[in-house]
Each structure stands twice: as C-alpha cells, then as structure tokens.
Amino acid sequence: MANIKSAKKRISVTAKKTLINRMRKSQIKTAIKRFEAALAEGNMEAATENFKYAQKKIHQIAAKGTLHKNAAARKVSKLASRLNAAKAN
Incomplete structure (x- = not known):
C-alpha cells in the first residue's frame, strides 16, 4: 500500500x-449486441436504428x-459492412 499522499490519490x-x-x-x-440481435432477426429497420445508436x-x-x-473506426466499419451485406441479401 502507498504511503505518500499523492500515490494514495x-x-x-x-x-x-x-x-x-x-x-x-x-x-x-450492449449497443453492438442489440444491433446484432436485430440483424439476426432480419429486422432491417431496428438494425439500422441500433447501428446509428452504436455508431x-x-x-x-x-x-x-x-x-x-x-x-x-474499425468497430463502426465492421458493423457498417455487416449491415450493408444484410441489406444486399
């Protein structure tokens, strides 16, 4: 344990x-899980809203x-690519 006041702080x-x-x-x-759950259900409206919130x-x-x-940026890009791939199908 620290003895000096600044170390304790x-x-x-x-x-x-x-x-x-x-x-x-x-x-x-949590935001990413909600996005992925909406994507798994195939609910594009909810997935888009959850993507915006997560971003x-x-x-x-x-x-x-x-x-x-x-x-x-990497996380957002990954989510965006998953959303775009789901919209394409």
Missing part, C-alpha cells in the same frame, strides 16, 4: 476511472479517450 483516481471506463465499454458491447456511442466513447479512435 492516484490509486483512488485510477479506481474511479477504471469503473467509468468499464461502464463505457459495457455500453458499447454514436462508439464515437462518443472514443472522444472521451476510453477507446482509441482507430479502434472505434
């Missing part, structure tokens, strides 16, 4: 940020720094 700040980052990553995973969440969280911007 860093531990508490890190713990808080870890919880926030975990919550944000969970929001992304928005991913970019918001990347802007906060929890997710790298290239990782966010």
Whole structure:
C-alpha cells in the first residue's frame, strides 16, 4: 500500500476511472449486441436504428479517450459492412 499522499490519490483516481471506463465499454458491447440481435432477426429497420445508436456511442466513447479512435473506426466499419451485406441479401 502507498504511503505518500499523492500515490494514495492516484490509486483512488485510477479506481474511479477504471469503473467509468468499464461502464463505457459495457455500453458499447450492449449497443453492438442489440444491433446484432436485430440483424439476426432480419429486422432491417431496428438494425439500422441500433447501428446509428452504436455508431454514436462508439464515437462518443472514443472522444472521451476510453477507446482509441482507430479502434472505434474499425468497430463502426465492421458493423457498417455487416449491415450493408444484410441489406444486399
């Protein structure tokens, strides 16, 4: 355990940020799962709406720094390609 005051503060700040980052990553995973569920059902309207929501969440969280911007772009691109492939069929 830390003895120095600044080290103790860093531990508490890190713990808080870890919880926030975990919550944000969970929001992304939930949004993607909802999109994939709508896609699996074949409901294109719901899939499109869920894609827009997931895209928005991913970019918001990347802007906060929890997710790298290239990782966010990769995730959105993957979702978009799945949506476009489903619309083509």
